[in-house]
Amino acid sequence: MRWDALFADLQAQASAQRQEVFESSVAEAVALEWSRVELVDRIRGHTSQPIAIRLRGGETVTLDVRTVGSDWIAGGAAGYQWLIPVGAVDMVKGLTRRTQVEPSQARRRLSITSPLRALAEARHHIVVRCETGVLAEGALLGVGRDFLDVRTESDYPTIRTVPLAAITAVCSGRS
CATH class of the missing domain: 1.20.5 (Single alpha-helices involved in coiled-coils or other helix-helix interfaces)
Structure with a gap:
């Protein structure tokens, strides 16, 4: 019908x-x-995996991601430990659509000054990088709210104070 x-x-x-x-x-x-979704959550979803991070100034680091904070990424690359402020990242290559939110409220609040202070306590030898190259190399003495102090290891040791905003990466020791 x-x-x-x-x-x-x-x-x-x-x-x-x-x-x-x-x-x-x-x-x-x-x-x-x-x-x-925040960039740090995308990167955290790729912990223990290599990703290519292009920093301000054009340097690219292929990083094996180990830890991701609220505004920083840490991992190993080229035999060194790297600490990279998220604000210094121009582009990331190698991410899938996977994300992972930090479950700990306390860890979610830790800014880049937290791992830097841990490095300072241990008096680690570091290399502080910026867009144009190396700003300072030596022992990390202390970290303020928006700067860090590095004692250079030269014939005439001096203290270099570097604003955190200028930093594209901090390299520390062999991995």
Whole structure:
């Protein structure tokens, strides 16, 4: 009967429209959720994997990610330990769509000054890098709110104070 075909057609149209609305809602929800993801969460999702990080100034470091903080990335590359401020990252290559949020509230609040202070306590030999090369090399003496002090190891040891905003990476010891 013609009526049966008409009703079947109307039902198919309604079903298709419901599916379209559902898919649109899912897409909106996914887009909203993705808009809340931070770069550090993307990188944290790749812990123990190598990723290529291009720093301000053009230097690229292929880093085996070990730890990710609120505003920093740490890992090994080229036989050295690296600590990179997220603000110095121009681009990351090698990430998938995987993310991982830091479950610990306390660790989520640790800024780059926390690992730097641990290095200072141990009096580690470090190399402080900026966009144009090496700013300072020597023993990390202390870390202030927005700077660090390095005692150079030369014929005439001096203290170099470096603003954290100038740093693209800190390298420390062989891994």
